[in-house]
Amino acid sequence: MPMLETHATQETIVIAFEGSLDTARCEELDAEIRAAVASPAGPVVFDLDKVDFIASSFLRLCIHAQRQAGGQGFHVVNESPLIKRVFKIAGLDAMLKA
Amino acid sequence: MAVRPSVDEYFRRASAAAAVFSQFSQEQTDRVVKAVHEAAFAHRVRLAKLAREETGLGRWQDKVIKNVVASQFVYDDIKDLKTVGILSDDPLTGIVEIAQPVGPILGIIPVTNPTSTTIFKILIALKTRNPILISPSPKAKRCSDEAARICYEAALAADAPEHCVQWLSECSIELTQAMMSHESLALILATGGAGLVKSAYSSGTPAIGVGAGNVPVYIEQSADPAFAVEQIMISKLFDYGTICASEQAVVVEKANAHAVAEEFRRRKAHFLSEEEVAKVERLVYDADRGAKNPAVVGQPAARIAEMAGLSLPDDVQLLLAPLDGVGPEWPLSSEVLAPILAWYVADDFSSAVNLCIDLNYYGGTGHTVSIFSNNDARIKGFAAMMNAGRIVVNTPSSQGAVGGIHNMLHPSFTLGCGTGGRNITTDNVTASHLLNVQRIARRRDNQRLAKFNLDLYFDESLDAKTVAAAFNRNF
Numbered sequence: 109m110p111m112l113e114t115h116a117t118q119e120t121i122v123i124a125f126e127g128s129l130d131t132a133r134c135e136e137l138d139a140e141i142r143a144a145v146a147s148p149a150g151p152v153v154f155d156l157d158k159v160d161f162i163a164s165s166f167l168r169l170c171i172h173a174q175r176q177a178g179g180q181g182f183h184v185v186n187e188s189p190l191i192k193r194v195f196k197i198a199g200l201d202a203m204l205k206a
Numbered sequence: 207m208a209v210r211p212s213v214d215e216y217f218r219r220a221s222a223a224a225a226v227f228s229q230f231s232q233e234q235t236d237r238v239v240k241a242v243h244e245a246a247f248a249h250r251v252r253l254a255k256l257a258r259e260e261t262g263l264g265r266w267q268d269k270v271i272k273n274v275v276a277s278q279f280v281y282d283d284i285k286d287l288k289t290v291g292i293l294s295d296d297p298l299t300g301i302v303e304i305a306q307p308v309g310p311i312l313g314i315i316p317v318t319n320p321t322s323t324t325i326f327k328i329l330i331a332l333k334t335r336n337p338i339l340i341s342p343s344p345k346a347k348r349c350s351d352e353a354a355r356i357c358y359e360a361a362l363a364a365d366a367p368e369h370c371v372q373w374l375s376e377c378s379i380e381l382t383q384a385m386m387s388h389e390s391l392a393l394i395l396a397t398g399g400a401g402l403v404k405s406a407y408s409s410g411t412p413a414i415g416v417g418a419g420n421v422p423v424y425i426e427q428s429a430d431p432a433f434a435v436e437q438i439m440i441s442k443l444f445d446y447g448t449i450c451a452s453e454q455a456v457v458v459e460k461a462n463a464h465a466v467a468e469e470f471r472r473r474k475a476h477f478l479s480e481e482e483v484a485k486v487e488r489l490v491y492d493a494d495r496g497a498k499n500p501a502v503v504g505q506p507a508a509r510i511a512e513m514a515g516l517s518l519p520d521d522v523q524l525l526l527a528p529l530d531g532v533g534p535e536w537p538l539s540s541e542v543l544a545p546i547l548a549w550y551v552a553d554d555f556s557s558a559v560n561l562c563i564d565l566n567y568y569g570g571t572g573h574t575v576s577i578f579s580n581n582d583a584r585i586k587g588f589a590a591m592m593n594a595g596r597i598v599v600n601t602p603s604s605q606g607a608v609g610g611i612h613n614m615l616h617p618s619f620t621l622g623c624g625t626g627g628r629n630i631t632t633d634n635v636t637a638s639h640l641l642n643v644q645r646i647a648r649r650r651d652n653q654r655l656a657k658f659n660l661d662l663y664f665d666e667s668l669d670a671k672t673v674a675a676a677f678n679r680n681f
Contacts, residue, residue, distance in 0.1 A: 130365070131365075131368070161229055162226070162229075163226055163367070163368070164222045164223065164226050164367055164368040164369065165368070167222050167225070167226075190228075190229055193225075193228055194225040194226065194228060194229060195225070196225075197221060197224050197225035197228055197309075198221050198222045198224075198225035199218070199221050199390070
């Protein structure tokens with residue numbers, strides 16, 4: 109069962125995802141993610157270290173989180189090459205931490 | 207009223223779909239393709255009737271067959287193709303081929319085969335993990351949109367990426383051109399008229415286009431007249447001649463002209479008199495506008511006879527126009543997508559082939575030519591003189607060129623015409639054209655070079671033959 113773990117380091121919100129983030133899983137997590145990134149005091153980070161698949165709805169969640177974070181910053185970290193390529197093809201590679 | 211997505215929005219969605227698709231395994235991909243094929247096949251009759259009703263062209267029964275070819279036959283042809291991951295790994299050459307999708311595809315749909323072309327393009331795009339945007343003909347928008355919707359819903363139900371299939375909400379030249387030249391578009395599949403294909407090739411985006419046909423069918427002396435005529439009529443009456451690969455002119459020899467003509471007459475084809483030819487010419491070609499009359503496209507022969515003011519039996523099947531030449535002076539020597547055939551009698555094989563060259567080069571270069579013959583040397587001799595991607599033998603040309611029915615050509619609704627038709631390929635376009643194939647090239651040293659004295663290259667006195675002898679010396 110994919111897990112969602114949220115922790116805050118100083119003011120950074122880090123959300124670690126796991127498993128296959130398909131459409132159904134994203135629907136289940138949607139409310140929780142939106143609540144977690146609502147009006148953040150600092151940067152928001154999505155850790156995709158243990159993720160092996162992402163659907164379009166996850167990309168939309170990333171876009172939403174980026175908007176919410178605004179000037180605080182939003183990044184995706186620890187993505188595998190397969191997932192990195194998804195962000196590249198979708199034109200969202202600016203979200204990936206350099 | 208729904209707001210039309212912006213061009214950028216269409217491509218934002220397509221890019222996201224391409225991104226998600228890039229993660230799909232062969233098994234996941236094939237599950238999507240199977241589901242789409244089954245859904246399209248299930249709706250084959252309804253979509254055919256919708257296409258007939260909306261376009262007013264052809265026969266719904268024949269459009270059912272087109273939908274069957276587009277779904278069942280195309281699926282059968284592509285279902286076992288490897289289109290994901292490693293395609294081949296040769297330990298001898300050290301080369302590994304890997305399949306990658308090309309990216310978002312714009313599929314342009316003609317009015318003549320709207321639902322079948324939509325189904326076909328969606329299947330080959332999804333098989334290769336490419337999202338597709340369907341650009342329908344304005345005269346076939348409803349039926350094309352419906353075909354796309356059916357395919358898309360089936361794809362989604364099989365867990366395909368969201369927006370893997372989109373269809374443009376309006377038909378306009380401005381929108382189509384904006385879509386064609388968008389930086390996020392990977393490829394245009396341009397099935398349409400010359401203007402559209404030229405526009406596609408000029409857009410800056412890679413394109414695969416098609417050309418016009420002007421198919422001569424040569425009934426060579428060794429052919430069986432009854433069989434040849436039966437097959438030609440099956441082809442020419444199919445959807446009332448709306449397939450671009452249908453025959454446009456019959457060329458016979460003096461030796462078999464009478465026998466062939468009798469076979470046509472037996473099957474209720476009518477040979478036009480000189481006066482009747484003139485009337486049909488005036489109907490088909492508007493000399494003032496310098497353009498063909500679209501009202502004859504896909505109409506039955508009896509209707510055309512009525513429109514031309516001819517008094518013919520109601521059950522006339524086909525009109526044959528005896529002509530003396532090929533070119534602008536003889537409007538019926540060019541492509542007419544209707545049950546009208548030009549008729550030529552040649553002296554012999556050589557003059558028959560010459561006539562076919564004239565017809566082939568008069569608006570049909572690169573497309574298709576047809577021959578009925580049991581003489582293999584003559585078939586090859588004829589083929590060698592033609593500029594055609596398809597030389598169909600002893601088959602109805604419409605079905606023959608489409609492929610998969612009477613021959614082993616890949617079934618396709620996008621028939622490449624090569625450079626003759628200002629296209630990039632002569633192939634029947636299929637899934638394999640929608641992949642970027644990458645190659646890993648492992649080190650495999652050229653052993654002759656490894657043993658060769660390189661200093662010999664710097665000796666200007668040595669010619670190619672001398673160096674080659676040294677290079678190829680087998681120690």
